[in-house]
Amino acid sequence: MARTGYLGFVVGGDAGIVSIDPAGRLGCDLGDLHLHVYDSAGGTVYQAGAADGPISVAVSSDEATDVRIFVTLKNIGDAPIRLSRVVFESADKSVAIQGDMSGWARYKMGFNTGAASGAAPLTVPDNRFFLRGVPYGILPKSVTNMLYYDGTEFSKVPGKFESEWFSALYDFHDKHGILFGFYGVQKHFSRVRVDLTAGTASLTAFLDDSELAPGASRELDPIIILYGSDLSEMLEQYANAVAEHNQARVNPAAIWCSWYSGFYDRVKVSDIRDNMQALSKIESPVRFIQLDDGYQAMIGDWLNTNSRFPDGVEALAKEISQAGFNPGIWTAPFSVSPEGSVYKQHPDWVVRNSRGKPVKAGFIMGRFGPRPYYALDTTIPEVRAHVTGIYKSLRKMGWRLFKIDFLTSAMIEGVRKDPSRTRAEAYRMGMQAVRDGVGEDGLILTGIGPFLINTGIIDIQRLSPDTCFGSPAWMTLEQKLTGDRMTPGVRNQTSTCIGRTFTNDILWSGDADAIVGPGLAPNEAVYLKTVALLTGSTLTIGHDFRKAPFDFSGYDHLLAARGPARVVDMGQVEFPRHLIRAATIDSKPVKFYAVLNQSDSEVSIPVSEEIFVEPFDKVDDYWNGTEVEMRPDVSFKLGPRSARLFVIWMASKSDAAG
Template structure:
């Protein structure tokens, strides 16, 4: 059994002093003069050397990035690493970075290195000769004389993934208490984006509301996504497809007994927006003093380009965010805000207050939004992960869903790696469930069966992304069953190792949900897994209820292949 003790370490800067408490190292400045913190500030190196073949998982600064593989051969989980040609958060030739936390899998258990706070600076880990170093991106900020607190680092060990994740989450909660809705039941709803994308209209919302009866009556939330606004940045001004106003659509949702939610990208605007035309001084600037375009330093965005970023180091900007969200909450009746493109609120650039970092500016903006939102839910999307701690009730943890097998596989893996965060840091949002074709996005039945298995295994928020009137019998029955699963519990299965092939969840009834999953790389790799039960049990297919065994037994063997890519089983 591994001991839960802090690893031996070396402090790497004489400008710091540290203190240790409950596996956590806290840092503050050690001098009586100004301290400049560069964007690559090594704080501490841990003595233990890990075998370079150990499997790992580490987070990314932004939502779309996670890194797995081994110490000596890392691999991105998704399609948008922090150091790719689009995001450019650090150089492609630099050492591999693991932001926020790093989990290392050994034969006898797991070691987790993690930043337990993110108030002003982003932190990351790197390997050198099998040793771990904790590094801070100080954004070249100068600290004033006196004792200034920096971000804290912790180390946890355990025999299981669940142990180290539980310890880590508890430590984070001390620095960043979760928001109130984190303890509430996870939302069950419908989202307009993957049915209509930016072409959504008021009539589309009404059409889908008509479908929320009978077996779909338990869809509680209706999320109006991107497309309702005239311009990126002008969130209170409707597009030509909402001539009656967005407020009337929200009122129509409530009149049907549903809870209204709305999308916005609070930290960006396009040049044609009234917001930019009237307040060009509110935006982040480049070193030459011009308005900074996102594309000049990172991924430029997905439509209505170029994106310009609000400078939330300015009080007037924060007041504007508060008032905009307050109008939607108090006058329109919005009860959940999907806050997208949040990453762009944390970008580095020239702000009115040069002592405010990108991380700090983002958190100031989120505080302003929360002030306007009151008791409404806040859902983060395309967000900087750790800067969002304590700022959102729910968080997207995967890339966008797309009706193709490789994307279903990708977002399943992304969601499973972050599933430990559910109702500890925030509700996880594995993105919408899409179980039927739309023009331009068609796939086969095997892909949809895999997708519903992954959604049922991961739990979290449950939002349909299909045009509800076009659901076939398979899609309708599957989503109805997913609703029942979410009403029972939104907790995820817990995986036994970083392969993410086998996870299980003990239900309140005493039954156990077992999930066996494989992932598409160059092909669907075959997997054989033996499911375990503490008692001789009966085994049932999750979806059909068909009994699989003749006599009670303590195990059941699942063989996956390119035709049978996943399977859910109940033991009772």
């Protein structure tokens, strides 16, 4: 293969911007991607090399440290144009890798918090990130609205894959790879597709039929191409580019949450009081008491409570503060019940379909079934003022942490007041309205919603599907039958946390979702807390302290650690088995090293060779405190669905020198 790591972007008649692996090692060729701009009717309004058309395109690049590409569209015609998408796509079948697919991995970023993400060998097809035997197209719209972006595909064919915003290809035998995609996340949603069987690739910016007026211009989110010898480091390098471009906020918290403590949407004020009082009597890292779904009169009526909270949310915020904790509260800012006061008073505020009817944006599960909701149109100034006003009122009452959920309402497909806005822009406008109400010193934690687009507005990002809904379980019966990777369960939660840990403490503080109390087998509970505490820096606890104590021993040192965990075998296997995270204990440098077995069988796992790159004094089993012999020829026998966590005490610089 002559062109090592080649990727060209054709705008005019020739490949004006070309990227090649500077090391000359990477055995893959992504070919020339030709720029096409499509209108809402599917017509081509700009094509690379064509002289005529109503759209002009300006492209520039910056190659200081990596390749970055900037694209601006301009309407040079006399009439408005509705733009559907902008695509850099293959004109021939030149995309190829050197060698067999078994030696290569790809990274897949899911669109939503609950969408499975991570690296896997190319031999693992995309549908392993979804469901077995269930076509994506038969899922109800109310489900797909909450989890995926339009046109998502989960191919059964190895080597044919897609990823939201960006992707990466990595040769883990030669230890070299390429990462490519969009690192801007504010102007539109984006997707990368590669089909090695057809020899094609594409990068797409979705403009959602947004209107471009005559003489007006639209910038796309910028593109990045980078190369590296370590997949985890490439992902962190990408995260740093996203963080810098979008001005990331990172503020971790330690939270007790009513939802995962078993109360769900039937929570009572006494449940909050009792657990708060119990926590105040013990040593724990918890600093926030977070009231979740179940207090409100109706979805969308966040300042009005039901009969289980007769004194309202302001009184509860004061009680939480007086008990020595920070108050946190759950809302779904862009969702309104068809029966609620917001929709009844302002039916013109919701997103509608082409027939003028309100879009059924999704549903929130509760103990008595799903609760449907409509979506607020965040391009309407009065809607944004309403959203900001809610959070200003809650801040005035004393609430400091805001868990915001079901955020896909703000980017749902439909007709909005401002036709010039993409769905991504409508989403960012709504999120900014929340931030304007919360203020710069308030904390925002997200639940269900699109993932990377939150960078720069929020402080804490959930990394994964829920730990559980109902009784905690490693996998539900449905997940075992279908291979489902998107619904609540410890297997789904922990695997996606591992796949997204590279964002932690770079784009935001990662929330690995709740570490729950009784309900899991002891081995599964250790696996859950090990992965959760290593992959994120925010702690969420779900436990009813009236029923049993909770063991917080060992949490302090892990919570003090900062930065992503290193996934040592990322891409080599579907479910990684080795995590490393640097930290300190009593000012002494340590490394936490986790060995994981997510399978249902006992396995013997050899110690990672990375453990021996730097000298160390000793190794302890972190959860039981016993000293462990760690040699290159050691293997650890792990039972089904289990983990071991070791603390490696690094040698001092003087000892290492000697």
